[in-house]
Amino acid sequence: MAMIPGDFSQSYERDIAIFRTKTQWVVMVIGLAIMLTFPLFMSNYWLSLFNFIFVTVIAVLGLHLVTGLCGQISLGQSALMCVGAYTVGVLSVKFGISVWACLPLAGLVTGLIGMIFGAPALRVKEFYLAMSTLAAQFIIVWVVSHLEEWTGGQLGMYVPPATIGGFSSASPSNLFYIGFILTIVMIAVAKNIQRTRVGRAFIAIRDNDIAAEVMGINLFRYKLLAFFIGCFFAGIAGWMWAMYLQNINPSQFTLKESLWMLGMVIVGGMGSTTGAVMGAVFVRGLDMIADYASAWAGTVFPTIGEQAFTAFSLIIFGLVIVIFLIYEPRGLYHRWELFKASYRLHPYAY
Amino acid sequence: MKNRIKLVGLVLVCLLVLPLLLACAKAPSATPAATEKVITVGYLNDLSGAISCCGIADQVGLKNYLQYIQDEKRIPGVKFDVVSWDDRYDVSRVAAGYRYLLDKGVNLIVTMAVHQSETMRPMAVADKMLILGYNTSELNIADPIWCFTQQPLTENANASFFNWVTQNWDYQKTGRKPVVAEINWDNSMGKAGAKGAEAYCKSLPDKLDWKGTIVVPPGTMDFSQPALQLNQWGCDYVFSTMVNGPTTNLMKEKNARGYKFQVCTGGWGFVCFKQSKDVGGKDIDGLYWISAEGWHTDGTAGLKLADTICRRYNSASDIEKLGYLENICYNFGLVFGMEVEFLVKGAISAGLDPTNSEVLRGQATKMKIDPQGLYPPMTWSNAKGSGVDKLRMYQIKLVNGVPEPALITDWFDVTKYKK
Numbered sequence: 146m147a148m149i150p151g152d153f154s155q156s157y158e159r160d161i162a163i164f165r166t167k168t169q170w171v172v173m174v175i176g177l178a179i180m181l182t183f184p185l186f187m188s189n190y191w192l193s194l195f196n197f198i199f200v201t202v203i204a205v206l207g208l209h210l211v212t213g214l215c216g217q218i219s220l221g222q223s224a225l226m227c228v229g230a231y232t233v234g235v236l237s238v239k240f241g242i243s244v245w246a247c248l249p250l251a252g253l254v255t256g257l258i259g260m261i262f263g264a265p266a267l268r269v270k271e272f273y274l275a276m277s278t279l280a281a282q283f284i285i286v287w288v289v290s291h292l293e294e295w296t297g298g299q300l301g302m303y304v305p306p307a308t309i310g311g312f313s314s315a316s317p318s319n320l321f322y323i324g325f326i327l328t329i330v331m332i333a334v335a336k337n338i339q340r341t342r343v344g345r346a347f348i349a350i351r352d353n354d355i356a357a358e359v360m361g362i363n364l365f366r367y368k369l370l371a372f373f374i375g376c377f378f379a380g381i382a383g384w385m386w387a388m389y390l391q392n393i394n395p396s397q398f399t400l401k402e403s404l405w406m407l408g409m410v411i412v413g414g415m416g417s418t419t420g421a422v423m424g425a426v427f428v429r430g431l432d433m434i435a436d437y438a439s440a441w442a443g444t445v446f447p448t449i450g451e452q453a454f455t456a457f458s459l460i461i462f463g464l465v466i467v468i469f470l471i472y473e474p475r476g477l478y479h480r481w482e483l484f485k486a487s488y489r490l491h492p493y494a495y
Numbered sequence: 496m497k498n499r500i501k502l503v504g505l506v507l508v509c510l511l512v513l514p515l516l517l518a519c520a521k522a523p524s525a526t527p528a529a530t531e532k533v534i535t536v537g538y539l540n541d542l543s544g545a546i547s548c549c550g551i552a553d554q555v556g557l558k559n560y561l562q563y564i565q566d567e568k569r570i571p572g573v574k575f576d577v578v579s580w581d582d583r584y585d586v587s588r589v590a591a592g593y594r595y596l597l598d599k600g601v602n603l604i605v606t607m608a609v610h611q612s613e614t615m616r617p618m619a620v621a622d623k624m625l626i627l628g629y630n631t632s633e634l635n636i637a638d639p640i641w642c643f644t645q646q647p648l649t650e651n652a653n654a655s656f657f658n659w660v661t662q663n664w665d666y667q668k669t670g671r672k673p674v675v676a677e678i679n680w681d682n683s684m685g686k687a688g689a690k691g692a693e694a695y696c697k698s699l700p701d702k703l704d705w706k707g708t709i710v711v712p713p714g715t716m717d718f719s720q721p722a723l724q725l726n727q728w729g730c731d732y733v734f735s736t737m738v739n740g741p742t743t744n745l746m747k748e749k750n751a752r753g754y755k756f757q758v759c760t761g762g763w764g765f766v767c768f769k770q771s772k773d774v775g776g777k778d779i780d781g782l783y784w785i786s787a788e789g790w791h792t793d794g795t796a797g798l799k800l801a802d803t804i805c806r807r808y809n810s811a812s813d814i815e816k817l818g819y820l821e822n823i824c825y826n827f828g829l830v831f832g833m834e835v836e837f838l839v840k841g842a843i844s845a846g847l848d849p850t851n852s853e854v855l856r857g858q859a860t861k862m863k864i865d866p867q868g869l870y871p872p873m874t875w876s877n878a879k880g881s882g883v884d885k886l887r888m889y890q891i892k893l894v895n896g897v898p899e900p901a902l903i904t905d906w907f908d909v910t911k912y913k914k
Contacts, residue, residue, distance in 0.1 A: 193590060297634075299681065300686060316621075381527075396683070437583070
């Protein structure tokens with residue numbers, strides 16, 4: 146991280162710290178405090194949108210660990226979210242287990258399932274691994290939709306909200322608090338994994354797996370671990386998804402969503418936790434802006450027609466992403482770093 | 496210099512485009528009179544995705560009917576406003592859409608596909624928000640009901656077709672039972688359809704030779720293998736619980752290979768008839784179609800009204816281009832409009848607030864409307880949520896070389912097959 150000129154890290158601890166100055170801590174605490182006040186003045190629509198973003202951020206963070214950090218392409222993140230969501234559904238509805246207790250279980254079960262589909266990672270890589278994880282997308286959704294006794298099949302199932310006393314996740318504002326805390330915790334976990342021995346092993350595997358193995362990194366163990374952790378995140382996102390909709394159905398977990406999540410990692414900037422968060426927020430936010438723009442345009446220009454603008458919004462949405470990738474292929478995070486550096490170094494260019 | 500030329504060019508383009516946009520801009524609408532009540536109807540459906548041909552026509556029908564109510568002053572002192580949300584046939588967008596509509600202050604929500612109302616249901620129950628849907632599932636109409644739909648359960652429609660087969664098969668002449676099967680996309684509608692077909696056919700082993708269900712992944716458009724399988728089974732009748740495209744392709748495949756089995760599809764299978772006709776051409780000749788909706792050539796009062804409203808509020812080119820008159824979804828929209836009219840009128844005549852969703856829901860449980868052939872008489876008085884219990888049977892026949900649905904059985908009770 147670039148520092149203000151003349152300010153140097155004088156210890157290893159400070160060099161690897163996430164927040165290295167008091168100002169950064171203060172800004173973060175104020176930012177979080179402001180976000181916590183959102184339910185006091187925001188409408189349910191905006192809170193619902195934030196809840197959707199929280200789900201996406203958690204799932205994309207998982208993908209960031211597998212793909213961005215460890216270099217193992219995964220095209221099944223949405224299906225793995227499905228495992229998490231159905232773990233909550235089945236355990237709470239069929240076995241009467243508390244929805245809160247299902248939170249870690251959703252992560253663990255998904256992590257274990259993810260390891261099965263991640264196992265081929267030792268033998269295959271890149272596009273071949275992509276195909277293997279693509280299989281996960283179809284197999285998981287197929288299995289879930291055919292275990293009708295347990296999952297309700299294609300008809301889906303209702304999941305009870307998480308409650309504690311009078312507090313229920315059915316309300317968008319309450320779910321906002323849950324989602325917010327979960328997201329912060331998951332971001333912290335993802336960021337810290339990156340700074341540990343495990344994270345460094347992931348990066349070594351991503352950069353050159355043969356060199357990593359020569360250095361003594363157990364490829365099989367770490368690749369599987371990457372899948373476990375990434376899928377654990379997907380499971381937590383699945384839990385949050387089940388709380389968000391309270392109605393889960395296999396058709397909600399599509400390949401398109403999995404591809405979008407990979408797109409979010411790329412748009413945000415591969416290999417960066419902040420980038421993964423930025424990518425998820427950017428893509429979901431852009432989607433929302435396109436919706437608002439088309440609704441507004443349809444009201445102002447009814448002759449052209451609401452439908453025309455609605456379809457147009459998808460084109461604009463796609464165009465923005467293509468233009469973005471052409472002009473900033475290293476992702477939003479890189480642009481953010483450049484901005485910070487130029488701000489700190491001002492008025493000097495370098 | 497180059498930059499300056501570019502800038503001047505850009506300004507010129509903007510100046511040229513601006514009048515065009517302003518010409519399309521909406522004239523400032525008159526603000527409603529102080530005594531006027533505004534009912535805001537939320538519309539959540541697919542306007543740019545896989546079933547947008549249906550969503551767009553449905554939306555136009557709803558808007559046209561609400562405009563018709565206003566223009567004809569059928570509910571004095573009430574104005575209608577429609578706020579829409581395009582879910583792009585993506586379930587993940589339904590919850591955000593629901594919240595968006597609530598944020599816009601809607602008094603009730605009109606939607607279509609079963610996954611949309613199912614997804615909204617838990618939130619609608621918590622918020623006490625009335626949902627008017629098109630088709631339904633058992634989950635959707637479980638207590639407490641907040642979603643009231645036009646269609647019966649899909650399983651009933653499929654069973655009704657096989658019931659029709661038993662009544663029309665010549666057992667004496669053929670000396671055997673008809674061989675029947677079902678085919679569907681692996682989705683909730685397909686599953687429900689298969690369930691109904693299988694339960695009914697298996698319950699009559701002496702009347703029907705049930706071969707089973709062929710389930711294909713959602714999105715399948717190539718039916719060479721399934722059609723071959725159906726032919727190898729020696730099927731006489733096959734029910735397709737799929738939408739236009741796949742059913743049309745199944746017909747094309749069957750005709751190309753000379754297979755003899757007859758195909759029937761449900762209301763969903765021909766919602767956008769213009770599309771099926773354009774894509775399927777003469778290949779859809781002979782296809783059975785079991786549906787609650789009336790067809791625009793049936794000549795009943797409701798359909799004449801639909802024709803009048805459509806021509807009054809849409810340009811001839813739009814009618815031709817989008818095929819509203821051949822799109823059953825336009826009629827769904829009109830029926831949704833009639834439902835809204837009934838609910839609001841009922842609330843006002845009872846001295847209740849028609850902008851209160853809970854009041855509207857109370858009216859829904861008493862609803863009884865007769866769309867005069869556009870749709871069967873509808874009632875939700877049994878509070879079961881699913882609207883009609885009567886269907887019609889059509890068969891597509893070539894009229895001057897053009898496929899047209901011809902009515903073969905009118906209004907049969909979909910619950911009659913039940914023992």
